[in-house]
Amino acid sequence: MLLQNRCAAAAPGRTVRAAPLAAPRSARSAAPARRAAVAAAASAKPTAALIFDCDGVIVETEELHRRAYNGAFEAFGLTVKGEPCEWPTKYYDRLQNTVAGGKGKMKYHFSNNGWEVATADGAVAEAGRDALVDALQDKKTEIYKRIVEEAAEARPGVLELMDEALARGDVALCICSAATKAGFEKVVNSVVKPERLARFDLILAGDDVNNKKPDPEIYNTARARLGIAAERCLVIEDSMVGLRAATGAGMHCVITPTASTEDQPFCEEGAAAVVAQLAGPNYRVRLDDLFAPCPSGSGETVVNLQGMANMEGNECVVQWNANSRLAKSAAA
Structure with missing residues (x-):
């Protein structure tokens, strides 16, 4: 199920502490089925997409x-x-x-x-x-x-999450940056590395669209080229400009703020979640925290932001937007 471990959504701005290091019994019993689903998805056509901004998300630039x-x-x-x-x-x-x-x-x-x-x-x-x-x-x-x-160096957990997506076939992996291609390519080649980038489904820079973020054009372009519905796309951004571009395209957005953006009212502006970074001393955000099998049993993969609040072996603190579509469905 999409919301295998159900929990009530928090009020805007309230923090929800994810599950302790000992995974619950239901999660342990579901692990074999989930691993089988992931293995089956490895050769599947992507039905969901994980999209990274670059500056501030992949690298604090x-x-x-x-x-x-x-x-x-x-x-x-x-x-x-x-x-x-x-x-x-x-x-x-x-x-x-x-x-x-x-x-x-x-x-x-x-x-x-x-x-x-x-x-x-x-x-x-x-x-x-x-x-x-x-x-x-x-x-x-x-x-x-x-x-x-x-x-330049990658922010914690970024490369590990990318590698998880590259090891599966059900989640397309993309980068959509507002930066010019000349500067952007230097960053991703230095940090993400060409051999990893060659396996991405799509990479767009600011030069590839007419309108810069917060205009949603770059994300609309990505959706159209991937052929994946907006509600099945999850964008990782770090700024209000990026958040507005992602939500303007109808996509879900997780914020990993930097020191210069951490005081912004992201939840009030429509972010589904805010997490300090993708990995810390006692946790790492994993692909299964963000995506899950469609509850209809179609075998397709969909965004599962609520799963972030129930991460196995995780002490990550997440802020939830109680007005987001997924939070409302979790509380139903």
């Missing part, structure tokens, strides 16, 4: 991005209203939770300052604004690639 932007501004001798352009940490935290894409962030910043922008070569005319942003983005990407090689 926001500070790396901030350093790269400031490096580009410095390289161009960029000033705004006569002052050197530099994005402090707190300002960048707000910016990255408000505007998607590097060019979008810069245009937003410069527009809010009346485009009183100059480089070492002089003031920037209106006709040269787009060219400046393009050049800054290119320089930022160049600097970012160098920083990634020196400092």
